[in-house]
Amino acid sequence: LALGRVAREVTRPLQARFAPRQVTVHIDDNLQVRGDPTLLRSVLENLLSNAWKYTASQSKAEIWVGRDTDPDGAPGAFFVRDNGVGFDASRVRGGFQPFRRFHAASEFPGHGVGLASARQILARHGGSIWVESSPGHGACFYFSIPEGDAPPRRPEIDRT
Numbered sequence: 001l002a003l004g005r006v007a008r009e010v011t012r013p014l015q016a017r018f019a020p021r022q023v024t025v026h027i028d029d030n031l032q033v034r035g036d037p038t039l040l041r042s043v044l045e046n047l048l049s050n051a052w053k054y055t056a057s058q059s060k061a062e063i064w065v066g067r068d069t070d071p072d073g074a075p076g077a078f079f080v081r082d083n084g085v086g087f088d089a090s091r092v093r094g095g096f097q098p099f100r101r102f103h104a105a106s107e108f109p110g111h112g113v114g115l116a117s118a119r120q121i122l123a124r125h126g127g128s129i130w131v132e133s134s135p136g137h138g139a140c141f142y143f144s145i146p147e148g149d150a151p152p153r154r155p156e157i158d159r160t
Contacts, residue, residue: 001040003031003078007065010044014052023055028066031078033145039121040145046114047080047141054084054139068142081140086133118143 007027015023033040048063055061062083068076115129118141122129126146133139 001033001035001037002029003033003040003044004029004065006037006041007031007044007048010041010048014048018052021056021061023052023061023063026062026064026066031065031067033078034147035125035145036121039124043118043121043143044080046118047143050114050141051080051082051084051139054086055082057085058083077142077144079140079142081138083138086135086137086139088135089131089133115141 004027011025011027015025044065048065051063055063060083064079064081066081067078070076119129122143122145127144129141129143131139131141
């Protein structure tokens with residue numbers, strides 16, 4: 001699956017919906033992954049719509065979609081990074097559970113299920129998601145999906 005292409009497809013309606021707001025989006029076109037196209041599109045929809053939402057107060061909003069490299073140059077985790085409001089990363093664990101939020105609904109509307117959904121989809125693919133963030137410094141959501149021919153598996157449910 002060409003993840004960069006999917007990210008561009010997901011970004012277009014966000015740009016149209018929130019025009020005339022200008023958001024600069026940097027997408028690496030060489031992102032390839034194996035997995036269910038519909039489910040992985042949903043992951044990008046959740047992460048990119050969150051990035052769009054949380055950069056609303058920035059005069060020069062920017063969002064990046066890419067992939068890190070390990071110190072030895074091997075491909076690392078995929079990421080969606082923004083220069084938005086950020087949040088206290090010590091509250092992360094609860095943020096990946098349904099209906100738990102990093103910000104009050106009065107500040108940023110939403111249902112509180114996007115990150116939990118992304119987590120479940122990535123777990124089904126044998127992957128994971130984590131975040132680095134601090135208030136006022138944006139957020140970077142990293143996610144991994146194992147390479148190879150392993151079929152998606154049923155996720156373990158973390159009830160904590």
